[in-house]
Amino acid sequence: MTQRRGLLIIISSPSGAGKSTLSRRLLDWDGNIRFSVSATTRAPRPGEEHGLHYFFHSHEDFQRLVDEGQMLEHATVFGNSYGSPRGPVEEAINAGRDLLFDIDWQGGQQIRASALGKHVLSIFILPPSMKELERRLVSRAQDAPDVIAKRMAQSRDEISHWPEYDYVLVNDNLDETEDRLRTIISAERLRLSQQPGVVEVVRRLNAEYEEEGKT
Numbered sequence: 001m002t003q004r005r006g007l008l009i010i011i012s013s014p015s016g017a018g019k020s021t022l023s024r025r026l027l028d029w030d031g032n033i034r035f036s037v038s039a040t041t042r043a044p045r046p047g048e049e050h051g052l053h054y055f056f057h058s059h060e061d062f063q064r065l066v067d068e069g070q071m072l073e074h075a076t077v078f079g080n081s082y083g084s085p086r087g088p089v090e091e092a093i094n095a096g097r098d099l100l101f102d103i104d105w106q107g108g109q110q111i112r113a114s115a116l117g118k119h120v121l122s123i124f125i126l127p128p129s130m131k132e133l134e135r136r137l138v139s140r141a142q143d144a145p146d147v148i149a150k151r152m153a154q155s156r157d158e159i160s161h162w163p164e165y166d167y168v169l170v171n172d173n174l175d176e177t178e179d180r181l182r183t184i185i186s187a188e189r190l191r192l193s194q195q196p197g198v199v200e201v202v203r204r205l206n207a208e209y210e211e212e213g214k215t
């Protein structure tokens, strides 16, 4: 049987809505999902490792990677450059491995518009309220107050892109949101793995129909 192609799972949300937390849970849930480690010019947060959470680059190095065509997509977010390396993507699709992208709406648009767009499953995460979004950003205790203010100010713009996504989830209860994400991914995998078999069955049914017509 033909192996299904890998999925490019794109998760976007305003900063603080919970996409990193949900991404981590999805990676723990299923070993067939790998994380697309982005390149960025942002400074590492405490505990973040080069090559694991991000590839941390200088502005010059980042620009060189873009110029060399090594980025599948890239964008400026909160004043820093972020981009998804092209290298692992086609390999994953062909090997039937799923890749998880924690990227913003600009990246989502670029990948969807690319030749690889047909492999995309996109999910947008909304916070239950703006107050809760701010509470989560503050309680994460990773960003300075001015950085948090910048992210809150940008959140409305990010949220306005929800209609571009295949699915939209409100991340109120974390376990419930994780459960819904698992359901969405499982259903999409089922749809993809069925396709080759279904084409064969329809061909056989058509042949049988033709045979019947002759008798």
Ligand SMILES: Nc1nc2c(ncn2[C@@H]2O[C@H](COP(=O)(O)OP(=O)(O)O)[C@@H](O)[C@H]2O)c(=O)[nH]1
Pocket (backbone or CB within 6 Å): 012, 013, 014, 015, 016, 020, 038, 039, 042, 073, 074, 075, 077, 078, 082, 083, 084, 102, 103, 104, 105, 106, 107, 108
């Ligand atoms: N377009 C694009 N956006 C990215 C990429 N990597 C991360 N981002 C987005 O950049 C924004 C800031 O990410 P980060 O600094 O890690 O903050 P956090 O999402 O609040 O934890 C988020 O919206 C990410 O989804 C990327 O490779 N491409």
Ligand SMILES: Nc1ncnc2c1ncn2[C@@H]1O[C@H](COP(=O)(O)OP(=O)(O)O)[C@@H](O)[C@H]1O
Pocket (backbone or CB within 6 Å): 013, 014, 015, 016, 017, 018, 019, 020, 021, 022, 136, 137, 139, 140, 171, 172, 173, 174, 175
């Ligand atoms: N459903 C939820 N309920 C309460 N807190 C949450 C929920 N989802 C995430 N969080 C917390 O909110 C903060 C921001 O989540 P994070 O995953 O870093 O967001 P993002 O990656 O979208 O910026 C973290 O401290 C995380 O533990």
